[in-house]
Amino acid sequence: MTNAEIAGSLTELADLLEIQGANPFRIRAYRNAIRTIQGLTRPLSAIVDDGEPLTDLPGVGKDMASHIGELLATGRLSLMDEVTAEVPRELARLTRLDGVGPKKARKLWKELDVVTLEELEQAAKSGSVAGLEGFGEKSAQKILRAIDALRRHQGRTRRRDAAAAIAPLLEHLASAPGVEELEVAGSFRRGSDTVGDVDILARVEGDAAARGAVVEHFTKGPGVAEIVGAGDTKGSIVLDSGLAVDLRVLPGESWGAALHYFTGSKEHNVEVRRRAQQQGLRVSEYGVFRVGDAEADATEDATEEASEGERIAGATESEVFEAVGLAWIPPVLRENRGEIQAAELNGAADLPDLVRPGDIRGDLHMHTTWSDGKNSVMEMAEGCRELGYAWFAITDHSQSLTVANGLTPARLRAQALEIAEAQAAFPEIRIFRGCEVDILKDGTLDLPDDMLEDLDLVLAAVHTHFELDQAAQTERVLKALAHPRVHALVHPTGRLLGRRDPYPIDVEAVLVAAREHDVAVELNANPRRLDLHDRHLFRARELGVEVVVNTDAHQVSQLEFMAPGLLQAQRGWLEAGHVVNTRETDALEAWLARKAR
């Protein structure tokens, strides 16, 4: 079982235990362990195989270790069987509805015998939900809306699409009177590949009326399809695209605390607060406060401020981190994957020096009109020159990918002439001649060895037979990695965000093999792919597998995809030294030449 599957099983168990009415702190213990598992970069199976005790993992004790062990060994959980004997399994699904948690789900089940979404919908329409104690007519209506929303809008929005959607709104907000500063927080700021909704923060100096006016201005912005709510501190709207956007208006004294709080991740925030608590501090979106002991509080004025404790930070994010003994942590790292430990000031903070756009010297994956690209070799060269690259590679598709007009050996040789012409026209850039070669179903490559030996660069790619099972798919790719001419495995899992899941493949085995055969893995920077995932990039870094960030541009404008790619690379903790395309021309030539001809 994969870590995700194990986390999924434990989450379902925790949901059901919660509905069953288990000790809330026991539930929290499950969630803590799940969070740890979700943050792991190594497979739990590998940890067990290496003989390391699972109880070394934070939040994992004796019981949790045994649950995980059971799942790994048998794929089942005996405790789950016990719980589902009492609580219907489908009930956990109801808690996914907005406004329905474990308590309400339990009540609906016990009192109305409601288990499924359909049954709940009927009960809400018939009026029996509104008649329940603790529920009312509004609750019933809210449940119906939530059911509708769950059915209608499940998906997440790609970050780049979200950026485009909110750009006019941000411009509109910037012109609102009293707005001193604007920042997009949430997963958007953390550079996630997709976002659920967008959180915008606005710093406004002034009274409640001034803040309320900014919220009202926000609700009248461009593209607003629906106003969900609007008050003095917060407004919620839905854009025409269906993207939900929240605005929060804040005074300067808590700007940094709010920015930190609303940037998240939730897991990161929980960890920071737990840490603060151990130091006698309280962290909230309003600031960092020293917790006074109860007696001292009683002797002070009974004002709200006194009971809140002394504010020691809040205006900037840096001072919030500093107040809890941490260096400022870049938002891309805030996933509770070890960044808090790395930021400990008294442990000489050793946060990674993340790869930056200025480090990039070139791009090793792009297409031209020879296969399915929109621009010529010459035009791509011009585009790369404008980006200031030292080098780049032309890598059209190989012959078997006929839908993309893949190149036969003869056409590849003909293309060499055109590349030579471009090289002559652009002497300041080194142009490499490569190919994105298909990995065939049996793991062999789509071009004869003599052709592969004639190229500067060989990228290996899966474009077909996504239907193979994990064992077969993995074996197929491992065979390709073992070919002595392959420099990199590109878009290694084949996912298309929001459209196609990764094909089943053992990424851990692929990374280990890549290390063994000295093959780089690609981070495909196309915002629809962003493949590899950041967690796998982190793992590649751990294993010492080289990463190459490529745009896979099919037209000149797509060369700009390097930016979203680098954001994801940063989320994988990659530094310039881990990324192949930060190398200067000489070093890159040596890197290419290491694969014996």
Next chain:
DNA sequence: GCCGTTTTCGGCCCGACTGTTTTCAGTCG
């Protein structure tokens, strides 16, 4: 169910909103 710089018991992240109440439980981010 986990954990320990007040350690083997007694704690466990924080604040706000909503709808239902008449002082609060449940839910959310």
